[in-house]
Amino acid sequence: MFLNTHTxxxxxxxxxxxxxxxxxxxxxxEQGIKLIKDFFQQNLSTELRLRRVxxxxxxxxxxxxxxxxxxxxxxxxxxxxxLGDQKAEVVHSLAKWKRLTLSExxxxxxxxxxxxxxxIRADExxxxxxxxxxxxWDWEAVMTKEERNIEFLKNVVKxxxxxxxxxxxxxxxxxxQLKPFLPREIHFIHSEELLQMYPDxxxxxxxxxxxxxxxxxxxxxxGGKLSNGEKHDGxxxxxxxxxxxxxxxxxxxxxxxxxxxxxxxxxxxxxxxGIRVDKEALLRQLALEGKEDRKELxxxxxxxxxxxxxxxGGGIGQSRLCMVLLQxxxxxxxxxxxxxxxxxxxxxxxxxxxx
Numbered sequence: 001m002f003l004n005t006h007t008x009x010x011x012x013x014x015x016x017x018x019x020x021x022x023x024x025x026x027x028x029x030e031q032g033i034k035l036i037k038d039f040f041q042q043n044l045s046t047e048l049r050l051r052r053v054x055x056x057x058x059x060x061x062x063x064x065x066x067x068x069x070x071x072x073x074x075x076x077x078x079x080x081x082x083l084g085d086q087k088a089e090v091v092h093s094l095a096k097w098k099r100l101t102l103s104e105x106x107x108x109x110x111x112x113x114x115x116x117x118x119x120i121r122a123d124e125x126x127x128x129x130x131x132x133x134x135x136x137w138d139w140e141a142v143m144t145k146e147e148r149n150i151e152f153l154k155n156v157v158k159x160x161x162x163x164x165x166x167x168x169x170x171x172x173x174x175x176x177q178l179k180p181f182l183p184r185e186i187h188f189i190h191s192e193e194l195l196q197m198y199p200d201x202x203x204x205x206x207x208x209x210x211x212x213x214x215x216x217x218x219x220x221x222x223g224g225k226l227s228n229g230e231k232h233d234g235x236x237x238x239x240x241x242x243x244x245x246x247x248x249x250x251x252x253x254x255x256x257x258x259x260x261x262x263x264x265x266x267x268x269x270x271x272x273x274g275i276r277v278d279k280e281a282l283l284r285q286l287a288l289e290g291k292e293d294r295k296e297l298x299x300x301x302x303x304x305x306x307x308x309x310x311x312x313g314g315g316i317g318q319s320r321l322c323m324v325l326l327q328x329x330x331x332x333x334x335x336x337x338x339x340x341x342x343x344x345x346x347x348x349x350x351x352x353x354x355x
Contacts, residue, residue, distance in 0.1 A: 013127040014343060015264050016350045020329050023177050026353075032175065032326045033334060037318060039170050041114065041137055043163035044316070048112060048156065050139055053101060055094055055115035061087040064297025067095045067236060073123045090120045093315055095239040096299045098140035099276060103308050112141025117315065126339060128264060128330045129320065133337040140276075140313030148275055148310065150220070150246035153253055154188055156312060157218045160271065161186045161257065164321070171325045178327055182259060183215035190220045190250040191232035203232045204267075211260040211267035221252025222272075224288075237285035238294060239313075240274035244281050263329050270321060273314020279304055330354060 024032060044050065058078075059065045066075055066089050075092060079085035091097070094117050101113060117138040124130045143152070165182060172180050189210060191203075198206045210217050223235030223242030233256075235242055240254035254274020261268045277285060282303055286292045294300050302308050319335045322328075330347055332339055332354030339347075344354050 013125065014346060015128045015266070015329070016346070017263055017265070017329050020263065020351045022329075022333065022351060022353070023327055024175060028175065029326060029328075029333065032171065033322045035174060036167055036171060036322050036325055040163060040167045040321065043166055044137060044139065044160065045114060047159040047163050048114075048139065048141055049110060050112045050114040050141065051107075053105070053113045053115050055117055055138065056091065056097065057118060058088045058090045059097065061089045062297070064238070064294055064299040065096050065100070066091055067093040067239065073121060076120045076122055091117065092119055092121060093117060093134075093136070094138040095236070095313065095315075098138055098313055099239075099308050099311050100299065100302065102140055102142055102311055103302070107142050107309070109142045109144055109309075112139060112311075112313070114139035116318075126343065129268060129323075131319070131331050131335060131337045133335055135318040135335065136315040137318060138313070138315045140311050142309045143275070143312050145278075145310060147312075148241075148244070148253065148278070150248055150253060153220075153255070153275055153312070154218070157186065157188075157255070157257065157273070160273075160316070161216065164270070167321070168325055175326075178325070181215075181262060186216040186218055186257070187214035188218050188220065190248060190252070191222055192226050192250055194219060194232070195226050195228060199228075203230075206232075207258055207267045207269075208260075211258045214260075216257070216259045217267075218255050218257050220246075220255035221250050222255055223285075224251055237277075237289040237291055238282055238300060239276055241277045241281045241285075242274070243284050243288070244275075259324065261324060263327060268320065268324060269317075270324070271314055271316045274312065276311045276313060277303070278310060279306065328352075 075089035077087050077089050115138050117136050119134040168180050168182055172178055194206045198209055222233050242252040242254050244253050256269050257271040258267045258269050319331050322334045323331050330352040336355045347354055
């Protein structure tokens, strides 16, 4: 069968693990998904003192509320008849919406919110980990100025990781054929340190190397340029703080939780999170990225006028966590989405039956 160039590119990204066979059948998988989602969100809520709130699937365009991810992904947009065809955008994430909600709900310091975030990312490159449909637990908590430091960030990461470990253990207790593989502790490293360790590797190769070495890692300081003049990965300039110096002598109060996943023989990101920008960091990062025109948008005005609380927050992939803990080889074994027919058939040949 002849494949066009783009389809060939998509197929080349598909990881086909040798001798893969799903440990759980379809019925057990569906039951396991519910078990994990119910248990983990309760643990996350307890660990970080979060209350559940209802979140939007779409927001009005032009308010600066939608997350622009790396700044190049197109939001799914549609006109609203009863608003004179004013445009709405399906959310990419709720990074900024949550901070507005903290203010509107008058959440006290030390407490926060979480929600089920559902998104459509039409520009996603489809492979074992990436889908058009994104589901995650988005969370945000109010913090003090004194807590805006790397030690506080690390403490929150450890608590999230502890909730992941407890969920892995419950999954094993329910399905003993799923053997636990996550390490007891998570390792911390800054993206600049990682560059110095592996100067000849790409960012993704560095992630694989450090995740394989430690099993679970939190890579800090993502968004700014490193000593080689390149970014480890892109971050929008208006939610995570990636330019404030920390006590370790590096820039950045954010990062990603990654684990080493032996089934795919690669690192997998489970969460992106961080201490959010204060007024000074927002102005600094907008200037660095040439996005100073955003200062006139609704969200940014609220922040610059000191009308939003200081906060920490992030997103934790629901389908990804289920995929890892149920030891699946493709996210399509966990969630229903659209896949190229060629990829669906190829997955089937290698034991990956996409929902």
